[in-house]
Amino acid sequence: MQNNMSIIGVPMDLGQNRRGVDMGPSAIRYAGVVERLENLAYHIADLGDVPVSRPDSKDNVQEGNLRNLKQVADSNQQLAKMVTQEIHKNRFPLVLGGDHSIAIGSMAGIAKHYDNPGVIWYDAHGDLNSGDTSPSGNIHGMPLAVSLGIGHEKLTNILDYTPKVKAENIVIIGARSLDPGEKELIREQGITVYSMHEIDRLGMSQVMAKAIDYLKQRTDGVHLSLDLDGLDPDEAPGVGTPVIGGLSYRESHLAMEMLSEADILTSAEFVEVNPILDDQNKTATLAVGLIGSLFGEKLK
Numbered sequence: 001m002q003n004n005m006s007i008i009g010v011p012m013d014l015g016q017n018r019r020g021v022d023m024g025p026s027a028i029r030y031a032g033v034v035e036r037l038e039n040l041a042y043h044i045a046d047l048g049d050v051p052v053s054r055p056d057s058k059d060n061v062q063e064g065n066l067r068n069l070k071q072v073a074d075s076n077q078q079l080a081k082m083v084t085q086e087i088h089k090n091r092f093p094l095v096l097g098g099d100h101s102i103a104i105g106s107m108a109g110i111a112k113h114y115d116n117p118g119v120i121w122y123d124a125h126g127d128l129n130s131g132d133t134s135p136s137g138n139i140h141g142m143p144l145a146v147s148l149g150i151g152h153e154k155l156t157n158i159l160d161y162t163p164k165v166k167a168e169n170i171v172i173i174g175a176r177s178l179d180p181g182e183k184e185l186i187r188e189q190g191i192t193v194y195s196m197h198e199i200d201r202l203g204m205s206q207v208m209a210k211a212i213d214y215l216k217q218r219t220d221g222v223h224l225s226l227d228l229d230g231l232d233p234d235e236a237p238g239v240g241t242p243v244i245g246g247l248s249y250r251e252s253h254l255a256m257e258m259l260s261e262a263d264i265l266t267s268a269e270f271v272e273v274n275p276i277l278d279d280q281n282k283t284a285t286l287a288v289g290l291i292g293s294l295f296g297e298k299l300k
């Protein structure tokens, strides 16, 4: 793993309906992310936050069932540029959300640099909707589909190319809430999904081993997109779309430790931390703990 790391915050809350997730980057910084990484001997540049403009008139779903399309697209455009610049400078981008719609910009910035990028999508959801299939009109339920080139051109074409990732280079871990259109897309495109069913049957250890082995063989860069709602709401209460029956604290730390050992990641993001819905910053603190394990903390 590179020793130089750039932290980019994205105080985005326009990809969904619940206010407060725009404070996610602050909450994660407050929980000590920079100090934690500096203790692991990384050279950190905290680049601050990407600007996010104000929403259109509240809850007004517009153009093609895409709430706040223009603002979400604009911020993602800026994020993509920043991510691409940091990779160009040989720095590892660590993006802090904000709602998951910011993965659109992260993926756009990252994929520019790799011939065959892969992504691990650690999430209760598939985020594989488009305006046509979304039950909510919330863009945070769409970023993985957008990265596949499915969706509104303002989103799919950020940095002027599409798609960002091939279906066979995606591994979803922790899924337990998929909409009908998402299930169809998963089947159609043959996307690898380790849902809670597979995790319970095989155990996280085997699931991660398989995911790592698979991506290592076929990709030349791997992005981790970790939605805190992948964890159980008991562990991570500060999220806007909690789903019961999630990944445990221990499973998640093990997953991060295995990724650290495998040394395959080239970028990462932690999203959906909402301190307004949280309990004493528990979820941001959890995120920082996972970041610690991901970047080399060990139990002994």
Ligand SMILES: NC(=[NH2+])NCCC[C@H](N)C(=O)O
Residues within 6 Å of the ligand: 099, 100, 101, 125, 127, 129, 134, 135, 136, 137, 138, 140, 141, 142, 177, 179, 227, 229, 241, 272
């Ligand atoms: N990143 C997230 N938390 N996504 C939740 C998406 C929920 C639902 N599938 C939707 O499209 O509205």
Ligand SMILES: [Mn+2]
Residues within 6 Å of the ligand: 123, 124, 125, 227, 229, 230, 241
């Ligand atoms: Mn989710």
Ligand SMILES: [Mn+2]
Residues within 6 Å of the ligand: 100, 123, 125, 127, 140, 227
């Ligand atoms: Mn998500």
